[in-house]
Amino acid sequence: MLQYLLKRIALFIPTLLLLSLLVFGLSKMSTGDPIQVLLEDFKSNQSTINVEQENKIIQEIKVKYGLDKPAFYFAIRRSSDIQNYCSIENPRTNKNFNQLAYSYGNGEKTAAFYRAILQGYVQKEKEQTLDLLVLKQDAEEIEQLLNIIDNENITSAWLDLKNNKTRYANYIPHVQWNGFNNQYHQWLTNVLKGNLGQSYFDNKPIATKIKDALEWTLILSLISIFVALLIAIPAGVYAATHENSKTDQFLSKLFFVFYSIPNFWLASLLLVFFTSNEYFNWFPGYGVGDISNANSLWEIILIRVQHLFLPVFIWTYGSIAFVFKQVRNSMIQQWNSDYVKTAKAKGLKQQTIVWKHAFRNASFPLITIVGNILPAIFSGSFIIEYIFSIPGMGMLTIQAFNTRDYPVLFSIILIMGFLTVLGLLITDVLYAWNDPRIKLKKSFN
Amino acid sequence: MKKLSLKYILLFRSFSFSNWFILAILVIGVLAPFLANDKPIISIQNHNISFPFFSNEKYLENTAAFEVWPLIPYHSQSLDFKNMNSVGPFEEQVVPSLYYRHWLGTDELGRDLLAGLIHGCHTAIWVGFGAMAIALIIGVFLGGIAGYFGDSTYRIHKAKWISCLAFLLLTALFIPNLIPWNWAEIPFIEKATQTILFTMLFLFLSAVLYFILNRFQAYKKSISIPVDLIISRCIEIMETIPLLFLIIALSAIFSPSYWSLIGIIGISSWTSIAKFMRAEVLKIRQKDYVESGFALGLSNIQIMKNHVLPNALNPIYINLSFGIAAAILIEATLSFLGLGMGVEQVSWGSILASSRADYTSWWLAVYPGVLLFLTLYSLNQIGDKLSK
Numbered sequence: 001m002l003q004y005l006l007k008r009i010a011l012f013i014p015t016l017l018l019l020s021l022l023v024f025g026l027s028k029m030s031t032g033d034p035i036q037v038l039l040e041d042f043k044s045n046q047s048t049i050n051v052e053q054e055n056k057i058i059q060e061i062k063v064k065y066g067l068d069k070p071a072f073y074f075a076i077r078r079s080s081d082i083q084n085y086c087s088i089e090n091p092r093t094n095k096n097f098n099q100l101a102y103s104y105g106n107g108e109k110t111a112a113f114y115r116a117i118l119q120g121y122v123q124k125e126k127e128q129t130l131d132l133l134v135l136k137q138d139a140e141e142i143e144q145l146l147n148i149i150d151n152e153n154i155t156s157a158w159l160d161l162k163n164n165k166t167r168y169a170n171y172i173p174h175v176q177w178n179g180f181n182n183q184y185h186q187w188l189t190n191v192l193k194g195n196l197g198q199s200y201f202d203n204k205p206i207a208t209k210i211k212d213a214l215e216w217t218l219i220l221s222l223i224s225i226f227v228a229l230l231i232a233i234p235a236g237v238y239a240a241t242h243e244n245s246k247t248d249q250f251l252s253k254l255f256f257v258f259y260s261i262p263n264f265w266l267a268s269l270l271l272v273f274f275t276s277n278e279y280f281n282w283f284p285g286y287g288v289g290d291i292s293n294a295n296s297l298w299e300i301i302l303i304r305v306q307h308l309f310l311p312v313f314i315w316t317y318g319s320i321a322f323v324f325k326q327v328r329n330s331m332i333q334q335w336n337s338d339y340v341k342t343a344k345a346k347g348l349k350q351q352t353i354v355w356k357h358a359f360r361n362a363s364f365p366l367i368t369i370v371g372n373i374l375p376a377i378f379s380g381s382f383i384i385e386y387i388f389s390i391p392g393m394g395m396l397t398i399q400a401f402n403t404r405d406y407p408v409l410f411s412i413i414l415i416m417g418f419l420t421v422l423g424l425l426i427t428d429v430l431y432a433w434n435d436p437r438i439k440l441k442k443s444f445n
Numbered sequence: 446m447k448k449l450s451l452k453y454i455l456l457f458r459s460f461s462f463s464n465w466f467i468l469a470i471l472v473i474g475v476l477a478p479f480l481a482n483d484k485p486i487i488s489i490q491n492h493n494i495s496f497p498f499f500s501n502e503k504y505l506e507n508t509a510a511f512e513v514w515p516l517i518p519y520h521s522q523s524l525d526f527k528n529m530n531s532v533g534p535f536e537e538q539v540v541p542s543l544y545y546r547h548w549l550g551t552d553e554l555g556r557d558l559l560a561g562l563i564h565g566c567h568t569a570i571w572v573g574f575g576a577m578a579i580a581l582i583i584g585v586f587l588g589g590i591a592g593y594f595g596d597s598t599y600r601i602h603k604a605k606w607i608s609c610l611a612f613l614l615l616t617a618l619f620i621p622n623l624i625p626w627n628w629a630e631i632p633f634i635e636k637a638t639q640t641i642l643f644t645m646l647f648l649f650l651s652a653v654l655y656f657i658l659n660r661f662q663a664y665k666k667s668i669s670i671p672v673d674l675i676i677s678r679c680i681e682i683m684e685t686i687p688l689l690f691l692i693i694a695l696s697a698i699f700s701p702s703y704w705s706l707i708g709i710i711g712i713s714s715w716t717s718i719a720k721f722m723r724a725e726v727l728k729i730r731q732k733d734y735v736e737s738g739f740a741l742g743l744s745n746i747q748i749m750k751n752h753v754l755p756n757a758l759n760p761i762y763i764n765l766s767f768g769i770a771a772a773i774l775i776e777a778t779l780s781f782l783g784l785g786m787g788v789e790q791v792s793w794g795s796i797l798a799s800s801r802a803d804y805t806s807w808w809l810a811v812y813p814g815v816l817l818f819l820t821l822y823s824l825n826q827i828g829d830k831l832s833k
Binding site for chain 2: 014015018019022023026029030075076077078095098099102171173256257259260261262264265268269272276278375376378379382383386397398401404406409410412413416417418420421424
């Protein structure tokens with residue numbers, strides 16, 4: 001047993017490491033540059049600013065969120081890439097200079113040209129023409145502008161670039177080793193210390209945000225699993241012991257229909273019919289209710305039950321149908337086996353046979369089922385929290401997605417992944433512990 | 446388990462409500478542009494026959510002598526300014542004739558609901574079948590080789606293995622970083638040529654590596670590759686992230702559009718098919734006929750193609766209908782949350798989302814919801830019936 005446990009935990013660690021890589025990779029590949037979003041906020045306070053001022057603000061933002069470091073342990077680029085020689089991170093000019101470096105195949109000289117232009121800004125001369133220059137790629141247009149600017153440094157840097165066209169450099173890879181001082185390393189060490197960073201949106205620590213949200217999602221999902229089991233197990237056992245009876249057929253049909261009802265549709269229908277004044281105003285429409293210190297415990301419970309009744313119902317009915325089917329199937333198997341027939345022949349009470357003998361054996365798969373519906377329950381949180389405005393993980397995710405708050409979005413995915421892995425680990429271990437017949441050798445698949 | 450074959454489908458054995466319903470949805474979905482459109486299909490004008498339906502130009506009304514119009518004279522996106530602000534199906538409508546009536550009402554912008562539902566069928570079947578096709582290809586392939594080779598049967602020369610790994614590593618690391626795929630300004634031909642050139646270069650390099658390594662005795666030994674372990678681990682990683690969260694993360698990368706959403710749903714839902722396939726192939730692998738295949742000296746590919754695959758695929762096909770239902774539900778959910786494929790592509794979920802804006806227009810909530818429910822119910826019912 002101990003060996004199995006250790007083996008399972010040993011496999012758990014690489015899974016988490018891969019998960020962290022996957023999440024980090026996804027966050028780096030995301031479109032919609034977060035720097036651009038932050039820059040818009042900064043810019044709205046000021047009137048027109050030039051590229052050089054923008055670069056300074058961007059540098060500040062990057063230092064603040066730790067984005068000034070290289071992303072990963074190593075970087076592979078074209079050897080003609082300008083980023084081998086200097087960091088350009090201004091969304092206004094990035095694309096232009098990247099393409100300039102590509103079309104001349106010379107990153108070093110393009111970087112020199114770029115630096116000369118920035119130097120030109122420092123000298124406070126003809127800033128508007130410079131702002132035009134950083135967007136041009138065509139040689140003739142650039143030269144026209146250079147004539148207007150009439151700055152010796154920039155012109156010589158340009159000529160140097162123009163006369164050193166090395167397009168073959170586009171085909172030579174360049175591997176750059178960044179060492180341990182990189183974003184991924186930093187992020188991972190911080191995550192292991194429990195520091196998930198801070199949100200772009202409101203600068204709050206992500207760990208606190210997630211903790212607050214996770215509380216509601218966990219409470220609701222635990223209640224939902226509990227309620228689902230409470231209803232599905234007796235129903236499933238009854239249906240199995242009275243196989244093909246009217247009740248069995250009715251329950252099977254009913255839960256099958258339930259299973260096919262899209263939860264967001266039912267949720268919005270219930271919301272319309274049971275929370276608005278036009279139909280039945282039985283439940284509050286959104287939120288989890290305000291609780292002040294003056295409320296007694298009974299009142300608190302009442303408020304919470306009132307607010308959470310509809311969400312828990314929506315959250316539960318799908319899983320009830322699923323668990324019901326599994327319980328019924330595995331119970332039918334047990335009910336037709338020899339030991340149950342023996343027990344019946346011995347004249348044992350029906351109750352004893354059902355619960356003490358058959359159900360005990362039928363309950364083994366249930367543990368796995370609970371583990372399997374865990375991700376589904378988490379996914380369910382999305383829609384329900386969105387519709388009923390419950391401040392949980394799903395709500396936070398949608399908020400983060402819509403505001404392009406990637407640190408929060410990908411931290412949530414990491415935490416969700418972690419919780420799911422943990423859930424699966426616990427169910428696996430419980431399963432192995434509960435059912436001695438299990439072959440430990442292959443069971444981790 | 447029934448044998449699922451073309452004959453079975455064509456004979457319509459035990460054809461019930463579910464089968465007819467799905468068939469109807471399929472037909473409506475495929476023919477959606479012909480059923481509801483704001484352009485006539487054929488128009489004869491001054492002895493010239495034109496097909497405004499197939500051209501992108503705007504159609505000028507009431508100039509042609511003879512026209513054949515679609516069943517519903519509205520596109521899902523055409524705005525009827527006379528019937529704006531959600532006119533109900535039984536309310537009075539400002540329409541020239543009964544033919545132009547909005548049978549199921551309109552939404553806030555005056556778009557016809559029936560046309561929206563018909564085009565929604567189109568979206569649903571494309572997403573459902575498209576995503577499942579992608580998931581099927583990935584799942585069957587990975588699950589199949591995981592189950593077939595297991596952890597110890599796939600043996601390969603060490604030199605071959607190392608050079609294969611080198612090739613894969615080089616391609617995976619260098620090609621995405623060296624070729625500027627994200628620059629629209631660079632012509633596609635140039636990017637494609639570069640990709641092919643680099644792949645050939647890496648192929649050549651790994652071939653050279655193979656010939657060098659092969660000269661050493663130590664690398665001529667064959668080692669077993671834990672195919673099953675690697676693929677199972679991949680499945681586990683994919684499954685750790687709850688599906689909707691994964692899809693949201695992926696839609697942050699590929700901005701959601703019609704095709705990318707199909708791809709996203711497809712590549713995030715192959716794991717269950719792969720698991721199913723793996724278990725099925727593991728079972729078949731133990732069968733006597735596979736053993737005798739080996740005894741006869743058949744190659745792995747022959748056994749896989751002729752003996753394992755036909756037997757393993759049957760249960761997979763049966764489970765596909767559950768998968769299609771799940772994909773349709775995911776698409777509707779995403780559209781409902783406003784994370785779907787954008788405004789110009791109508792889907793049942795996006796119509797349901799618009800019903801949240803005002804409570805009084807019940808038709809926007811009831812009709813698409815019932816349609817979605819019946820589709821999911823029928824697909825699940827078909828799956829359930831086939832698996833018995």
